[in-house]
Amino acid sequence: xxxxxxxxxxxxxxxxxxxxKDTLLEIAKIETQEFYDLYLHDRIDIVRGTKGSGKTALxxxxxxxxxxxxxxxxxxxxxxxxxxxxxxxxxxxxxxxxYSEVEFANFWGIYFIVLIYKLIFNADKLRNQIxxxxxxxxxxxxxxxxxxxxxxxxxxxxxxxxxxxLMRKTKMKLGVETKIDQISGLPIxxxxxxxxxxxxxxxxxxxxxxxIDFKNMIISILEKxxxxxxxxxxxLDEVFPHRSEVEKNGLKGLLRAxxxxxxxxxxxxxxxxxxDIFEYLAADGFxxxxxxxxxxxxxxxxxxxxxLYLIVKRIAAIPYLRYEYGIDSDKIDKDKSYRSExxxxxxxxxxxxxxxxxxxxxxxxxxxxxxxxxxxxDFFRCAKAFQFKKFKxxxxxxxxxxxxxxLKKSLEALSKQKKNMFLFAEFPHLKQHILKFEGGCxxxxxxxxxxxxxxxxIKIVDELKSIGFLKHVPKSGAxxxxxxxxxxxxxxxxxxxxx
Numbered sequence: 284x285x286x287x288x289x290x291x292x293x294x295x296x297x298x299x300x301x302x303x304k305d306t307l308l309e310i311a312k313i314e315t316q317e318f319y320d321l322y323l324h325d326r327i328d329i330v331r332g333t334k335g336s337g338k339t340a341l342x343x344x345x346x347x348x349x350x351x352x353x354x355x356x357x358x359x360x361x362x363x364x365x366x367x368x369x370x371x372x373x374x375x376x377x378x379x380x381x382y383s384e385v386e387f388a389n390f391w392g393i394y395f396i397v398l399i400y401k402l403i404f405n406a407d408k409l410r411n412q413i414x415x416x417x418x419x420x421x422x423x424x425x426x427x428x429x430x431x432x433x434x435x436x437x438x439x440x441x442x443x444x445x446x447x448x449l450m451r452k453t454k455m456k457l458g459v460e461t462k463i464d465q466i467s468g469l470p471i472x473x474x475x476x477x478x479x480x481x482x483x484x485x486x487x488x489x490x491x492x493x494x495i496d497f498k499n500m501i502i503s504i505l506e507k508x509x510x511x512x513x514x515x516x517x518x519l520d521e522v523f524p525h526r527s528e529v530e531k532n533g534l535k536g537l538l539r540a541x542x543x544x545x546x547x548x549x550x551x552x553x554x555x556x557x558x559d560i561f562e563y564l565a566a567d568g569f570x571x572x573x574x575x576x577x578x579x580x581x582x583x584x585x586x587x588x589x590x591l592y593l594i595v596k597r598i599a600a601i602p603y604l605r606y607e608y609g610i611d612s613d614k615i616d617k618d619k620s621y622r623s624e625x626x627x628x629x630x631x632x633x634x635x636x637x638x639x640x641x642x643x644x645x646x647x648x649x650x651x652x653x654x655x656x657x658x659x660x661d662f663f664r665c666a667k668a669f670q671f672k673k674f675k676x677x678x679x680x681x682x683x684x685x686x687x688x689x690l691k692k693s694l695e696a697l698s699k700q701k702k703n704m705f706l707f708a709e710f711p712h713l714k715q716h717i718l719k720f721e722g723g724c725x726x727x728x729x730x731x732x733x734x735x736x737x738x739x740x741i742k743i744v745d746e747l748k749s750i751g752f753l754k755h756v757p758k759s760g761a762x763x764x765x766x767x768x769x770x771x772x773x774x775x776x777x778x779x780x781x782x
Contacts (some may be wrong), residue, residue, distance in 0.1 A: 291684055294603040297594065299666070300657040302339035309347045311600040313593055317341055317580050321553070322348075326547050329538075329576060330555045332583030333751070334520075335657025335704060338555040341583075342517040354362055357407055358511040361398045379529045380672045386534025388543075393495045395544055395552065398514055399501060400425070409510070417504045422498045498544055505549035514544075517555040526563060526712065535564055542575045558582050559709070559750060582653075587644050588619060594624045594663075604629075631683045634690055646694050646766045649751030658697065658767075665700075666693040695770040702771035710750055716743050717752060720764060720771045724779035727762045731779040 285291055298307035318341060320326040327653055333340045345352070345360055352358040372454065382390070403409055410418060475594055505512060521536070523530035534556075541552035565572055584594070592615070599605050599612045608628050614621045634642040647654045647662065663685075670689045674681070687692075707714050719735050733740045744762065747753040754763045 285681055285684065288674050288681060289671070291604065291607065292667055292674065293682060294601055295663075295667050296601065297596075297597045300335070300660040300664070302337075302343050305340065305343075307597050307600050308340055308343055311593075311597045312340075312344055313337075313589065313596065315341065315583065315585075315589070317583055318344065320580060321345070325548060325551065327578050327580045328541065328551055328553055329561075329579040330553070330583065331558050331561055332555075332578055333496050333558050333651075333653055333655060334709065335655035336581060336585070337651070337656050338557075339517050340656070342515060342555050351625050354406065356511065357412070357509055358513065359402060359406065361402050361512065361514045363394075363398055363514060363516050368603060376524065376529065379523065379533060382532060382536075383528075384532045384535045384539070384647050387533045388540045389536075391537045391540035392544070395514055395540065396425075396494065396497055399512060402512065403723065412508050412510060413504060414508075417507070420500060420504065424497050427496070491746035494543075498546075498550070502547045502549050502679075508545075511549050511551070513551045513553050515553040515555070516541075519554070520557050520560055525753060529563060530560075534560065538564070538575050545578070548592060553731040562749060585654055585656065587640075588622075590625060590644060590656075590659055591640060592619075592660065593656055595622045598625070598629065629684045630690075631685075631687050632688050639687075639690070643690070647697070648765060649767055650748060650763075650765050651751045658701065661700065662697045665696040666690060669693060669696075689758070694766075698767055698769065698771035700771075701767060706750070706768070713743075713746060713750070713752075716747065717772070720774060723774055725764045725769055725774050725776045726778045726780075727764075728760060728780045732762060735779075 296307075298311070299305040302308055304419055314322075315337065318326065321330070321341070322345075328655070330338055330341065332648055342362075346362055349360050352360060379387075400421070403413065403418065462552050516537075519534060523533045523715075537554070541554055544550060545552045569575075595610075595615055596612075598608075599610045599615050604610070605612065608625070610625055611621070615625065623640070630639050633639055637645075637742075643662070644654055647658050655766075666685045666689055670685050673686075673689065706717055716736060723735075724731075727735070729740075732744055736743045744753060747757060748762075752764065752768060755761075756763060761778075764772075768774065
């Protein structure tokens, strides 16, 4: 029996499901394959993954490591966009509605130049490494392009205005300022300025702005001093209205611009992008996509071992629980079997007749067999609240920190939350189709799906499979709704067709 149940539950905290607020991210980090591909090998420029799979957590790990990367590898990381999706981009929705894919590529190219110049201007160590002679070369190159960046302080909106005005061949003077988010500690605005002499760039609405001089000049300087610069962009799903023509043109333009800039190991653009958005961009054709994505990761995924490691490593990061349960943190990192031993010290052996961890992983898996860290953290956040409430009401001692009935109740809460926060919020265009399954059966075949969804059922089912709502079983030909969605939509475990 656990003594001091309320103290144990009060201490139990697996962190926040969003990376920006996750206090355990740095001390309980899990080094995934994508981390090694970036940190050790520089193999990938596009990191793909479903929502909650850990893209932003990986992005933030590099923020935590930024000083080490400078000291060890002479690698300077620029962190753009991430700050709550940079809502200031949304100020320009009306402007962006008029932009083509090429014009967006121009926009992002200028944005990269400004961020690079801002880094060089603000980082004293980098300026000293480069030296005045090469800094003067940078200024001269920008001047030849008709681009002058000033050092006075303005807000981020001004830099966006300046970029748009540059693309219209309009003269404008603005400035440089960095603002830090008090919660996340990350930069939330970068504000250098741009001035364009009239007539410097022709036909900017019809062809890419000629930025090759700047890129080649920067690469030659970086190579000369053995310095690397990475521009890292996250939360791109919040920059433009979701599944709009603006988003399509804006992100396609970004991918093209980043491909053009990331042609050398000394200068890289690193993009963290959701799977469904990536697939949406490719769905209606994307010229040269194979070249643009030749340094793209596979979709970030977490195996059963990874998820177990995540859970016990975060528990071990809590001093009170680590002491009370006698957990050896070093052993967790080295011994897979020890992770299971720790898990079952804290949680019951079974839920029903299924081993608890197997039940948890299977219950949280979507139709693509994906379990995300966000879902696991949200699950245990609910479990803690339910268990604490039960203990306060009954005062009964308990053998395990979270009891079997509470685990089941938490799954129901997660299912309802994920229905609203993921299915409906992220894919509103599919909501009407998903609701047709509400109160129905968990297993379908082609006939039952056609009857339920109509003549376009194949196209709809393909979309529902891609977001993990349906899982196709090739052997039987059936389509199943995974457990994670059932309780949120009151779906029963039974077939919608006769054998």
